[in-house]
Amino acid sequence: MTPEPRANPLLQGHEAAMASLHHAATSGRLHHGWLFTGPPGIGKATLAFRFARWLLAGGQTTDLSIPETAPLFRRVAAATHPDLFTAERRINEKTEKLQGEIVIATIREANKFMRLTPAEGGWRVIIVDGAEDMNPNTANALLKMLEEPPPRAILLLTTAAPGRLLPTIRSRCRVLPMAALPEPDMQALLAEYAPQLGASERARLVELAEGSIGNALALAAEDGIALAALVDEALDAPVKPARAQAIADTVARTVEGVDKFETFFSLLRARLAARTRQEARNGGGQQLAGAVGLWQEFGRMEREVLLLNLDKRAAIVVALTRLHLT
Numbered sequence: 001m002t003p004e005p006r007a008n009p010l011l012q013g014h015e016a017a018m019a020s021l022h023h024a025a026t027s028g029r030l031h032h033g034w035l036f037t038g039p040p041g042i043g044k045a046t047l048a049f050r051f052a053r054w055l056l057a058g059g060q061t062t063d064l065s066i067p068e069t070a071p072l073f074r075r076v077a078a079a080t081h082p083d084l085f086t087a088e089r090r091i092n093e094k095t096e097k098l099q100g101e102i103v104i105a106t107i108r109e110a111n112k113f114m115r116l117t118p119a120e121g122g123w124r125v126i127i128v129d130g131a132e133d134m135n136p137n138t139a140n141a142l143l144k145m146l147e148e149p150p151p152r153a154i155l156l157l158t159t160a161a162p163g164r165l166l167p168t169i170r171s172r173c174r175v176l177p178m179a180a181l182p183e184p185d186m187q188a189l190l191a192e193y194a195p196q197l198g199a200s201e202r203a204r205l206v207e208l209a210e211g212s213i214g215n216a217l218a219l220a221a222e223d224g225i226a227l228a229a230l231v232d233e234a235l236d237a238p239v240k241p242a243r244a245q246a247i248a249d250t251v252a253r254t255v256e257g258v259d260k261f262e263t264f265f266s267l268l269r270a271r272l273a274a275r276t277r278q279e280a281r282n283g284g285g286q287q288l289a290g291a292v293g294l295w296q297e298f299g300r301m302e303r304e305v306l307l308l309n310l311d312k313r314a315a316i317v318v319a320l321t322r323l324h325l326t
Helices: 015-026 044-056 071-077 104-114 136-147 167-171 183-193 199-209 213-221 224-236 241-252 261-281 285-308 312-322
Strands: 033-037 084-087 124-129 153-159 174-177
Touching: 015 044, 015 174, 033 044, 044 071, 044 124, 044 153, 084 104, 104 124, 104 136, 136 153, 136 167, 183 199, 183 213, 199 213, 199 224, 213 224, 213 261, 224 241, 224 261, 241 261, 241 312, 261 285, 261 312, 285 312
Parallel strands: 033 153, 033 174, 084 124, 124 153
Antiparallel strands: none
16 A cells, blocks of 8 residues: 555656756745645645655755655654644544644644744745645634745645635645646556556556546555446446345445445545536536536535434435436
């Protein structure tokens, strides 16, 4: 499986983004705030940590790499480098669960960090991973940091939903768009991270993941290929009640700690969207409004089941029944 972004030395398919960062840094016009945008799971955080390591190491290579054996690489991987701070959702010490958002206390901690003198004489780097997870108070606190940055300090924000950020945050950052990965890069990364997969499995995961290596690896770990077959079966023709119940039993059953419910609904919405786009391109856009409504309804249904701990089997049966009623 892929290492955590802070410990991942491999970045593929984003050569243009790396070149932009290298040029900005070596030309003496390195902006103090950067916003890495693009779909989930394509390598935004991996690039942010790669660039952070490169800056902290003095910036010697053109591809922003430093050796895995370097002490600096190991310190960043272990989250022990004194000049790098990561702001993200954290584990709540009281509930022992992942926070639902980046809380303001984390950004206040980052602000104090940013005002310190670099411990090793170079840069102070703050990475805000998943910046769309900030609440309004947190976002305003971050905005103050972007408005008054000290010298030799840089903020690297990653987001899969830039529209959820304050316009003033976006305007104070240089936006670095990152695209979904092309098929050859997806194939190469899957061969590296999941060598146990056969060629046909890799090809199917590439199709399903839509350019996201993170999504492909998650699908591989959660029986995504089999779940996608169930989704396609339901999309192709109405599912009889007994079959809908059987599918619900399969999906809702937790095996070896893997809960397939979220993966199933993610695939259901993604495949519904893909088929709707294809039908629209082929001139069959009459059902577009109904499909969009279903996509939204399934999203609400998934959130309510997870938030309120509702019956997953019942939700799956309802979704399968709804597919061919519009």
